[in-house]
Amino acid sequence: MRQLELSKAFTLMESGPVILVTTHDGGQDNIMTISWTMVMDFTPVFAITTGEWNYSYAALRKHRECVIAIPTVDLLDKVVGIGTCSGVDTDKFAKFRLTRVPARHVKPPLIKECLANIECQVIDIVEKHNIVVLQAVAAYVDTTRKEKRVVHAVGDGTFIVDGRRLDRRKMMASKLPAGV
Numbered sequence: 623m624r625q626l627e628l629s630k631a632f633t634l635m636e637s638g639p640v641i642l643v644t645t646h647d648g649g650q651d652n653i654m655t656i657s658w659t660m661v662m663d664f665t666p667v668f669a670i671t672t673g674e675w676n677y678s679y680a681a682l683r684k685h686r687e688c689v690i691a692i693p694t695v696d697l698l699d700k701v702v703g704i705g706t707c708s709g710v711d712t713d714k715f716a717k718f719r720l721t722r723v724p725a726r727h728v729k730p731p732l733i734k735e736c737l738a739n740i741e742c743q744v745i746d747i748v749e750k751h752n753i754v755v756l757q758a759v760a761a762y763v764d765t766t767r768k769e770k771r772v773v774h775a776v777g778d779g780t781f782i783v784d785g786r787r788l789d790r791r792k793m794m795a796s797k798l799p800a801g802v
Contacts, residue, residue, distance in 0.1 A: 630778075638774025640701055640781070642691040643670065644730040645681035651722060651731055653691075653714040654678040655705030657775035664799045666758030668742065673752035677709040682754055686744035687728040690756070691736040694769040695783045701773070727759045737770060738763040
């Protein structure tokens, strides 16, 4: 094996999928792209990594709610564009022609063009590691959408697209919660 620089080790484990997170700061909606995500357990608890460097972080801290929107591969250029500009001076919904859909339980909107949306409440912020822990309060999936492949960031400007799904549910039945 060839040694890899430690500064690049994260590219071996980069999680996914890449998500969009909508926030509302009391005056306007914003969207940020996040590639560092984690499912906390089988309950609807998730974590994202973000901090002061993202304009939306202040809205997350103050209003303690957001929407996780899960885009598909056909939205990749918009996802990258959203992640490379700032909500300080850009209405990202307008610039990237995305449709706001009112959420039922939180102020930030869902994104119509995404495969799925999860309304969330912030339940913890681990400032030492810039981790925002989110409790889902509602989830929606667009079952009519033809494109269902999501993208995963490698962390070096490249992405991997979901491929063939392999079913091992019978083998794992004793470890899965009922209904999954």
